[in-house]
Amino acid sequence: MDLAERCCYPYLNHVVLCNSVYPKTPGHEGPNQANLSRLLFYASSRPHKLPKIGRYIEARAKKDFYAARIGYVKITLTILEAIVQRCTDHLGLFLPYALSTLDEVVGTADLDLVIVATGAFTSLSRHIDYPSLLLSPDLSRQWMTLVKKYADMCESETGGKDARHRFRLSGLKALESLLASESLALTPGTETYVKVALPAAMKNMAVIPPDVEVDGLADEVAKTDANGGKEPPSLPPHHSIADDLITDAELSKIAERCAAEAAARIGATQGGARLVVGEVVAYLDSAPLWSRPPLVQHILHVLLHNLRPPHRALLAALVSSRLARSPPVPPAAIDALLAILTESIRTSSDAAPLAAMEALDAVSRGVGRAAAVVAGEASSEDMAGALPVAEAAAAAEGVAGAVARAVAEKNAGEVVGFLANRVRAAGIGKESSLAGRETRKVGMRCLVRVAREAGKVGGKGTVPMEVVEGMAAFVNDGEADTRVEFAKFLVEVLAPSPGSATESPLSPTPTHSLFVSDLLRRLHTQTLDSRSTPADYAAARAVLEAVAEGFEGGEGEAAGTAMQIQDDSLSRLSTLPSHLRAANGVVVAFFSRLARARRLEALRSHVEDVRRRREGKGEWPVGWDVEADSDSWGKMLGQLR
Known part of the structure; x- marks a missing residue:
């Protein structure tokens, strides 16, 4: 400031206009709205004056702050916020002084002052141009200092419960405006801010029981229209920073909105989404919160629904x-x-x-x-x-x-x-x-x-059928669990869906028929193995049923395999009763499924007669006595050829 300007300082237009906003009469705490409008018009119509206006209100704010004239400091912050909202196109000219003023105030123990400063900060967050901010190391450093102060505020333990909640609410509202900024999402330096803001906000997240009502978050503040009536508000749900009846549940909701904004805005790009998700998981690791599953699931749900x-x-x-x-x-x-x-x-x-x-x-x-x-x-x-x-x-x-x-x-x-x-x-x-x-x-x-x-x-x-064919060796795998699970897999792939009018799409080609033949040979071989178990017979039964259901033309070979499995099990003196029961079940299950799939009523009736006759004698209830039923068996086999 040169000598001429210093001498005429009290009489300069921007000084006169700024001073006119402050109340002259004791007891009037708010700004003079008419004079504030004049100042805003002056600033917007003469943007080259913004540095002088900013320099003056910065000096006045510091002087009033150290003189404990808190009411005047609040008015200065109100002026600052109004200029930010009005002069968005030329905000860069005013930004250094705004940041310096806020840095002086934010972090003080005066809660009312912090609340007013938070309003100015949220306005700056919405309108600031982050790419331009990064070009100035000093401004970037000042802005990051403010962000860190608000992040610390989210964990405030200052004062009683009400004061603590209001401090945390101020911090959350500031960080929410930061994370919701479209400009920040497009900035290369986004990572620096997200690493500070997102974990601080999430520390206030909690699982809210369904029976807890979150008052204040969805308050409808009606506005008066020109006729004196009332109409529903068009604004989104908003919680006043000045509300002194704030609960933990309400803080949690605002913290949830911070995470949601980060996922929706910053996570709009692939790199941004990777950054946000990585920070959330890192926070869960560092807290640590894995021992609280409901909270972990809640945090990740918020992230998921907004990505x-x-x-x-x-x-x-x-x-x-x-x-x-x-x-x-x-x-x-x-x-x-x-x-x-x-x-x-x-x-x-x-x-x-x-x-x-x-x-x-x-x-x-x-x-x-x-x-x-x-x-x-x-x-x-x-x-x-x-x-x-x-x-x-x-x-x-x-x-x-x-x-x-x-x-x-x-x-x-x-x-x-x-x-x-x-x-x-x-x-x-x-x-x-x-x-x-x-x-x-x-x-x-x-x-x-x-x-x-x-x-x-x-x-x-x-x-792909080639994938299935390449896995056929699992029929003879050394582990029973693997064999059984593979049999189930084959049933799911080869057999038609229940109630489906179409056959398996894999049945018509010769290649698939060769695969089925190989599969049946492997099934027979496995039942001959000394390590075979009832599970192997169950696997053979499942696959043979699938063949009966979905592979027309291969029933004769499948029937022969089913009979061989039973005959071989009966001929082995060491075969356990459980093995015999499973082997006999292979035959009856195959022919029952085949009769139903091909609508062979004679075969179906014969299978049922055999089942009833065997059960009546108290013999194997699911077996097929080939010796006693050889004539009928020959007739049924003839139908399949």
């Missing part, structure tokens, strides 16, 4: 990796994470298949590590970071259900191929380690679920 569908797969990927990596989440949090994982995969768009496979891969690794710990094959470090086997397996199966529902209609083949490779990795036909056995068992269950969901939407043809 755009293409970006929800990012949440699925992060949650699945968190399930698999060390240190583990507590068992109590697994269900909450699975619920989020399921919904995020289901509601994501074209990115669902990739996210689904990443989720399955991550969780299956967790299953393997958990099983290795049980087997004593893992280091102490791995043991400390492994999920229990049961929880890890449940996690993988839960993910499989989400995958199935998300991708069955269009991408079932892709996911089935992925799962098949994961399961085959342990070595088909060999006894694998406990880790491999648990992983393969869960992988098989995942295959069944994907195939089942594909069938529900009529998408069986989306499972």
Whole structure:
């Protein structure tokens, strides 16, 4: 300021206009609205005067603040907020002085002053141009200082309960305006602000019981129209910062809005969504909050519902990796994470298949590590970071259900191929380690679920036959659980859907007929193995029923295989009663299903007669006595040729 300007300072227009806004009469605490309007017109019509106006109100605010004239400081902040709202196009000329003024006031113990300053800060947040702000290191530093002060305010313990709530409310309102800024979402330096603001806001989030009413958040403040009547408000729900009856539930709702704004605005881009999701998961790790599943699920739900569908797969990927990596989440949090994982995969768009496979891969690794710990094959470090086997397996199966529902209609083949490779990795036909056995068992269950969901939407043809054929060796696998699960998978893929008028889409081609022949030979071979169990007969029964239902033309060979399975089991002196019962069940189940599928009434009646006759004698209730029924058997077999 030069000498001439200093001498005429009290008489300059901007000084006179600024001073005229302050009350002259004691007891008048508010600004003179008429003179404030004149000042705003002057500032907007002469933008080159904004630096002088800003310099003056900054000096006056500091002088009044140190003189404890708090009422005048409030009026200065009101002037500042009004100029910010009016002169948005030239805000850069006024910004340095506005930031300096707010920095002087924010952080003080005077709650009323902080509340007024928060109003000015929220106006700045809405109108500030962040790319331009980053060009000035000094302004960026001042702005970040203010953001950190408001972040600290979100955890305020100053004063009693009411004062503490109002301080936190001021901090939350300031951070909400920051995270809702469209300009911030497009700024390269967004990460710096999100890392400060988002965790501070989420510290106030809580699960609100359904019976708790959140007063004040949806208050309808009616406005008077020109005729003196009242009309409904057009503004969104708003909670006044000056309200001194604030509850924890209301603070939680505002904190929830902060997270929602971050997900919707900043998460509108791929990079922004990755940033927001990563910060939320990092916050859950650092708090730590995994031992509070309802809160974890609530926070992630807010995130999920406000992310755009293409970006929800990012949440699925992060949650699945968190399930698999060390240190583990507590068992109590697994269900909450699975619920989020399921919904995020289901509601994501074209990115669902990739996210689904990443989720399955991550969780299956967790299953393997958990099983290795049980087997004593893992280091102490791995043991400390492994999920229990049961929880890890449940996690993988839960993910499989989400995958199935998300991708069955269009991408079932892709996911089935992925799962098949994961399961085959342990070595088909060999006894694998406990880790491999648990992983393969869960992988098989995942295959069944994907195939089942594909069938529900009529998408069986989306499972490539070459994938199924390449897995036929699982019929002779060394693990009973794997064999049974693979049989279920074959039933889901090969048999028509219940109630469907169409046959299996895989039956007509010669290649598929060869596959069925090979499959039947493998089934017979497995029942001859000394390690066979009733589960193997159950597997043979399931696949033979599928053949009877869906592969017209191969019934004769299938019938022969069914009879051979029974004859071989009867000829083995060491065969246990449970084996005999299962083997006999193969024959009756096959012919019952065949008679129903082909509408062969004579065959159906004969099967029922045999069943009743055997039950009447107290013999094997599900068996087929070939010796006693050889004539009728020959006639029935002739119908199939």
